[in-house]
Amino acid sequence: xPSTLLPFAFFAALVAGQVCDxxxxxxxxxxxxxxxxxxxxxxxxxxxxxxxxxxxxxxVQLPNVDQALFDVExxxxxxxxxxxxxxxxxxxxxxxxxxxxxxxDGADDSxxxxxxxxxxxxxSDARPLNLSHEYQLAFLETADFSATQFTLxxxxxxxxxxxxxxxxxxxxxxxxxxxxxxxxxxPGVFHNFALTLDFDTLTTRVFYxxxxxxxxxxxxxxxxxxxxxxxxxxxxxxxxVNPGADITVEGDQPAGIDEGIIFGSIFQEDTxxxxxxxxx
Numbered sequence: 001x002p003s004t005l006l007p008f009a010f011f012a013a014l015v016a017g018q019v020c021d022x023x024x025x026x027x028x029x030x031x032x033x034x035x036x037x038x039x040x041x042x043x044x045x046x047x048x049x050x051x052x053x054x055x056x057x058x059x060v061q062l063p064n065v066d067q068a069l070f071d072v073e074x075x076x077x078x079x080x081x082x083x084x085x086x087x088x089x090x091x092x093x094x095x096x097x098x099x100x101x102x103x104x105d106g107a108d109d110s111x112x113x114x115x116x117x118x119x120x121x122x123x124s125d126a127r128p129l130n131l132s133h134e135y136q137l138a139f140l141e142t143a144d145f146s147a148t149q150f151t152l153x154x155x156x157x158x159x160x161x162x163x164x165x166x167x168x169x170x171x172x173x174x175x176x177x178x179x180x181x182x183x184x185x186x187p188g189v190f191h192n193f194a195l196t197l198d199f200d201t202l203t204t205r206v207f208y209x210x211x212x213x214x215x216x217x218x219x220x221x222x223x224x225x226x227x228x229x230x231x232x233x234x235x236x237x238x239x240x241v242n243p244g245a246d247i248t249v250e251g252d253q254p255a256g257i258d259e260g261i262i263f264g265s266i267f268q269e270d271t272x273x274x275x276x277x278x279x280x
Contacts, residue, residue: 020275023110026101026234026266027075034060034078042102049098049233051086059086059097061260068120068264069192069212070280077190077264079124080235083257093243093251098235101266106143111229114198114271116207119234120190120264121152121168127260129238131155131165136237137261140197142228148174149226150195150204154185158239158247170195170206172224181206181218190264194278196271197226207278214279234263 026043037056040046050056061079068077078099086095104110119138129135131154139151150172156165159177168191170181183191194207194215204224207215236259240251269276 020116020269020271020277023115023268023270024101024103026099027071027264028078030074030076034062045100045102048100049088049096049235051083051088051097054085054097056099059083060099063124063126063260063262065122065262066190068122068190069209069215070118070120070265070267070277072280075264077120077122077262079127079260079262081124081127081258081260082236082238083259084255086236086238086257091248093240093247093249093253095238095253095257096236098233098237099263099266100231100233101268104231106229106231110232110268111140111197111226112199114196114200116194116196116269116271116276117232118192118194118268118277119266120192122190122262122264123185123187124260124262125187127258129155129236129259129261130254130257133241134158134239135261136233136239137168138193138232138234139237140226140230140232142230144228147228149197149228149230150180150224152193156241158243172204172222173226176225178222178224180204180222180224181208183208186210190262192265194276196221196276199226202226207276216278232268234266236261 034057063079082095088096134157135155137152140149153169168185172178189211192209196205203221205221206218209215242252244250
């Protein structure tokens, strides 16, 4: 896999303490609650992505879990859930519910220069996933909806041989589908990620930890096409089994779906000067 090494100056700017400039902050204030997500707010879009006729207060729950690594005193984790009605935009073979940061409209500065996107993800004990399906948990989708520049997946990935579906896997641009990182999806703990995306040189670098441990680099900068601008998604996109030619409308989903995934610490830093937070 092609790769390049980061310059020494970048390593000098890795910080143990969040002092880097923020592009957006999508950590959920504890006084917003799920009802606050139904109206216009400063955290997530209240228009996308959700099943027709549903509101975010119906699909977002407040789980009884500890704070994620970078959540601050007044911010909390949220659980994004899907059910049989989680059908977005006529995509009848998918079940979807995703949170999109409010300021990230597809043409904003979150997809220019060098940015680091942070997020933490945890399994839901109350609403386990059906790992015979593929799930997209976090991804950046191009503004023309033709590709994803990175995707965090779990479950049985279509077209990929994975020994254990209970694994978190980050793939690069969907046109190339290169595996950038993988780790067991251990229950009962947050899995923390930061992805440094260089929209000028078209590269990606993955940082990862569990629980309260500081983020660590998972290797070199990797060549990965992150062009195309677009929006960040955090939630559940459950693909069908036995998909047809058009996977969005052809494929099988079971009845009685009640599944969820927990997120915390969603924010983006401006890394143009090499700054990325490794711990609070």
